[in-house]
Amino acid sequence: MNILSDNSLRVTEKGFDLALRLPWYRALPLSTVEIKDVSIEGQAIDAAKISLKINGKNLRLDELAELSKEYWFVLDSAYLRITYQEPQRGRNYEVGVTLTLYPPYIPGIAFPHEGKSRICAS
C-alpha cells in the first residue's frame, strides 16, 4: 500500500496539497498516526509550514497524538497542506514523507512507511 501516488501533488495558493493514503486495512484514530520528515526536493519542510487537512479540519502534526476520537477512514485521502514559495504546475518534485502507524490493538508495535516519490505537480 503506497502513501503517495502519481497524482498526489497539487499546487495551491500557498504552496502544495499532498494527498496521503492510510497504509492500513482499517480506519485508525489520528492518535495512532505519526507524520514527520516532510521534504520537497530534498529540503525538510518546517512543521510550522504544514497542516493536515482531514475530515473537514486543519490540524497541526503535533496535535495528532491527542486525537483518539478523530478517525482517518481507510478509503479517504488526507492532505498535507504545505506552505511553499513559488510552486510550479507541471514541474516534477521529489517528495518525501514518513508516516508511522501504531495499530492500537497491537500494543508496542510501530509500522513506519517511507513515502518517496517524484511527482508532477498539477
Added chain:
Amino acid sequence: MTTNNGLRLGTTIYSFTNEYHSRRYTLDQLIAKVAELDLGPGVELVGFSHVRGFPTVTDEFADHLKMLLDQNGLQPSCLGLNADVQIRRDHRMTEDECYDYHVAQVQAAAKLGFPVVRHQLPAGPEVTRRLVPLAERLNVKLGLEIHAPERVDTPSILAFREMYAKVDSPFLGFIPDFGACARAIPPSFTESFRKQGIRDELIALALECWELSGTLQERIGEYRKREKAAGATDFEIGRMTVIFSVLARMDPRAWLEIMPQVVHIHGKCYDFDENGDEVAIPYGDILPLFRDSGYSGFMSTEWEGHASSDEDGIPKVQAHHVLCKRILGMA
C-alpha cells in the same frame, strides 16, 4: 449452494483488502462478487474497515447492508471488532474505557444484524465477562479469535477458558484461525522477503527457527540469536519476525478441546499448489474435525496475503472455496 447441514462457507471482505483499499471495488461491489462467484453464503465484515464512522452505524447504512445481503442471498456471519487498547500511545485504556469501547461495537454489530462478533485478546477476560449481559440481550455471540502465536493451551487463552467455565454462557465462544495450525511458511512470505533483498540463507534460517519447539519467547530468542550470528541486520530480523506471529504449528486436533465453544471460523489461506491444496495449512486434516464434531456455524475464507502482495484476493478466495467444497463433499 451447499448441501451441508453443518459447517457453512463464506468470506470475510477483509480478504479483498487490495481490491477495496485501491478503490477499484466498492463494498457493495465486493458483496455482489461474493454472490456472483458463489463465495457465500456467509459474509463477514470488519467494522473499522467497512463501516464509515464505526462504531456509529446510521439507519441508512444498516438498511442498505440488509438489503444488499438479502438481494444477493447472503447472510451476515460475523463482524470483526478491534480491541484498541493502545488508542493513546502513552497509556493503555483502563478496563472501564475498554468495556465502553466494546459496548459500542457490540451494539453496532446487533444493529447490522450480525449474530457473532470477532473480538481480540487485548480486551482480556474481565471486559469480555462484563459484556455477557449485553451480548445475551442483543443476541450477539462473543467469539475470541484464537490466532497465532496463541494456541488452545497458551496462558492467555487458558485465562479465557477458565472464565468461560465459570460464567458458562453460550454467548462466550471462540473463533479458531487456522494459521495457528499451519505446517509450513507459505511461499508468498519467502517471496516477499526475497523481494525485500533478504538473502536465501537468512530466509532458510528463519524457516528452520519457526519449526523449533519451545515457547514463543524461546523460539524468537533463538531465531534472533542465530540470524545475528549469520550476519542478518536488525531490519532483516525485524521483517521476518512476522512469521512467528501469523503462523504456528499447533496440531489441528487440539481444536477439539474447545470445539463445543466454537462460534465461527477464520479459514486462513495464503497459497495454493497445482492440485488446489493450500500449501501451508492442512485443510484435509482440519475440516473433517469440524464437520464430524457437528459444528454448524460459518467459516469465513480469510486470505491475508494482501499484507505482503498487491494481488487480488478474489482468485484466492475462489481457490479456497473449491478446496473446502471438495474436502467437505459439497456440490
